[in-house]
Amino acid sequence: MLMGPTTVRFRVHIAPVGREVIRVVKPMITLKADVAILLTLSKTDQSGLSAQIIRKELEKEHIPTTIIECNISDSSEIVNEVGSIVSAYPHHEYMYNVSTGARAASIAGVIAGMFWGVRPYHIGINEMAKPVHGEGDLPTVGSPQFVPTFQIPRLDQAAIEALEFIASTKEPISKNLLITELKKTGKVGPRQSKSVTPQALYGQLDSILYKLETWGFVELIGHGKSARVSITETGIEGRKMFFHMLKPRSPLSMLE
The missing domain is CATH 1.10.10.10 (Winged helix-like DNA-binding domain superfamily/Winged helix DNA-binding domain)
Structure with a gap:
């Protein structure tokens, strides 16, 4: 899709979801997300419940949110999922939270940054603080930090x-x-x-x-x-x- 003179360019944030809520929501607000896409293994397990809480928190900030089910423990599947999203509307600015979800999801975010031009970022947490919404949901510390990546030419x-x-x-x-x-x-x-x-x-x-x-x-x-x-x-x-x-x-x- 070519970007025309009247095409709206969104700041699209993608985040894999585990138990954490604040670590997903806070950087999206800080970085002024226009749209949020949450990746979760299931909409009915613990990560799915966290995703619903995240959606409600983002609604308060008027950030439209969608939840996509995929295997967040499989880096390759996530890279494909992100590629599918980006290739449909490549003119938007895409960011990916590598702080949350399974470790494989973090790896996928960096790979997606090299393949699809997505900007991965990380944000720290206060491990000494009390959980906010539930076990493992700790307050964030500092500002989101973007992870340096380099572009890899894609296969044709x-x-x-x-x-x-x-x-x-x-x-x-x-x-x-x-x-x-x-x-x-x-x-x-x-x-x-x-x-x-x-x-x-x-x-x-x-x-x-x-x-x-x-x-x-x-x-x-x-x-x-x-x-x-x-x-x-x-x-x-x-x-x-x-x-x-x-x-x-x-x-x-x-x-x-």
Whole structure:
């Protein structure tokens, strides 16, 4: 989506939720959030109850809030969730609280910062103080501190489609089979002319595989045209992180 002259740019805050309430609410108020997105494993467990309290606290500040269920103990799933949100409305400013929720959720926030341009931040707590809303909900200390990140070039659609097909096979696959699959969506094939030589097709595929191999997502067994391709453990996690690029979800209406 391109940002037009009348497009509203929101400060969108994303926070995984555990037991803490104040640590989620306070920095959103301080950083003047326009919209809040809470990630929780379930809307009915302890984190879900905390999310409901957070929503009520943010309502007092006129900050619209939505709660999304996802596995906040799986970094890859959270990265995919954040990517899905950002890709639907990339013109907004996105921030992510890495102080709250499971440790995997904190890691995901930093990765999302490198992939999707999200700004992760952290805020401390007073561990000597009494809990506010319940066990583990302690007052914050100081101001939110942004976590430095660097931008990583994302994989393109062709690489993601190739990775998905490789992941769908139980055994290493041939380059020829992968070319056949990618030709169906035009990810390899003729470019400026009406025809393409077999050598050119293999060259296009090798360019895609080079990206995946550089990321550690695939392993090539053998050499040249006869090489076979298999997905790695890292590739399995990467597939989850980029899955929204293959199956875009319905965008959040609150970000329109």
